[in-house]
Amino acid sequence: MGLRKFSLRAFLKKNFDFITGILSEAGLTAVIMGVTLVICVLLALISQ
Amino acid sequence: MILPLTREDLKVIGYNMSKIVYLIGVLLFLPIIVAVIYGEFDVIPCFLVGIAIAFIFGSLLHHFLKTEKEMELKHALVMAALIWLVAPLLASVPIWLANATASYLDASFESISGFTGTGLTLATDIDHLSHSINFLRHFLQFLGDGIGIIVVSLSILGTTEMSSVLAFKGEAKDVGIRPSIVRTSRIIIGIAVTFLLIGTILFTAAGVYAGLDPGTAVFDGLNHSMTGYATGGFSVRSQNLLYYHNVWIEVAAIVIMIIGALNFNLHYAVLGGKRREILRNMEVRVLLLFLVVFGMFVSANLLQLNLYSSGEALFRKGVFHVISAQTTTGFQTVPSSILMFVWPVLSILLLSIAMLIGGCANSTSGGIKLLRVGVLFKSLVMDIKRALLPKSAVVKGSFHHIDDVPLTDTVVKGAAVIALSYLILFSFGTMITVAHGYSMEDSMFETSSALSNVGLSSGITSPAMPATLKVTYMFLMWAGKLEIIAIFVLIGFIILALRKGIRK
């Protein structure tokens, strides 16, 4: 009974959807933060 | 015609509850492990008492209420309503015995706030709480709100009977990921654990960067990840996230709060390859819209007052709390007294509205839910169209939620009934709070926080709060978590029993 050699490539390929899904959700949070931060900065600039 | 209740009806409810009561007993072993790790041996007896009471109660229910009768929807709803009272009451025993709160009522409040993922706290001296009790508070939020106690029991017990399906629906979950309810439950847990891990890593990294030692960073990170994903909002510190004075902790919090507020179905679709769903989904669009609009108005309002004058401050205080409110989490980086005495009324009102609207349906968030608000808004637009177009014109609407769903009268009615129920309870809660002498806007704020299971506090919630108000908020937290329908069915059950008695 031999242990299969762990291959990062195979692991990534198998979990491609999962990983890209996580990245998409992270992207969504980044977009929300980015948009709202820009609005805050603009508001602060306008008021000065 | 509504048939009178029989003893068998009560037995079905009690018997099915027993399994979940046992489960609570078993889960109370986890904080004991934490107590052993941190050498807090004096707290262990508190948990032992709680575990014993759960097992005694569970055995009695299991033995004396044993029945072969099949569970129906009405039983499931009543059972869900009762379990969401019984489970917190059991978990409150160790909290009270460990002197984490001033009284048993406060411990029950804390426990219900935990289970429902609210986050309003009556714990005295959080900074000196034992790691195990603190872990319990946070774990209750992850268990009760992050996953759902009924979901957990289905996963573990693995039964696929009708009773399970109905119990699942009773917990206000209508997630149809997989044909098997057990498989669906396990997927929900899988998603929760995945994000728990990611959140822990983010918080831990930010914590170390903020100046914490690694051990503390991991403990704090794990707990905040649990309550962040569960959109609960409990913290291991009395200052909540203000303790860290660090923007990266707040960023980690924002990430996990938004993730927690998204629909389970959406997570499953996106993590399964349907990445486009993230932007096509109606709830995500509505969430984005509300966050931007509320964020803008709250920031502008705070700027008007000259309270926060830099872009960074507006983001870290204004937008952060809008996100905390909309996702119904309740992480707070502004002391409650500042919200009460300094923040302008308009911002408090906007946050209250955001809290009432809440997050996505079938997520860990509370509130009326973005899906319902979106449906009602679209329905309004359709009605306006109908009024403007010629009579012969046919106006049909739909919205995209994983699939394209037609906007029928049934869908709209369903959304309207829940929204109306929330607003009725909101008015009721606000009036009771005002009657205790608090200002209108603070009353609205605190009521929406309790009802939508948020946890942001303007300071009304404290151990010194009148007992009647504590009980009121406990009721609101409970009702809000079950999206009210289960509560109404329970009340209907009780009225039916009183009017027609219980037949043999």
Place this chain on the structure above:
Amino acid sequence: MKKISLLIAIFLLLTPGIVRAESGRELLENAAGFDGKQVTYSGEVIGVLMSGDFAWVNILDNGYPIGVWCRATDAKKVSIIGDYKHLGDTVQVTGIFHMACAEHGGDLDIHADNLTVLEAGQELDRSVNLLLAAIGVILVVIAFLITFHLWRLRKEKEKIFPWPFH
């Protein structure tokens, strides 16, 4: 003696900006009134977060916590941080109070010029309550006995009336 006390009192009253030691409650509930003013604040240390040459020291006064931004050298004076098993050092700081600090993203804080340890912290007595421990163990045993007994009753009933007749 009376004259000296009177002089000191007049001096203190006339000295601008410096106010007597404030409680956490006063500062938090009247934050606008203290904004930008020099304050003296004391309490128990419940957290120290080092940040290069500076540090955050979170100080708890009677249930009201405030974060203090001070020099790292001052923060290092703290030996015991409050937690479950410890009462933290009691310290006093003097500095400018900010309701919404512009330097720290709007945080409510005090920028301290100095930090003095008034009283060293100590270990708290968290010994096992023997009575509670006994009750806990007894209840667990009772729970086990009841669960086991009822389970056996059901098993015996099944033997007499094998499924599906019971």
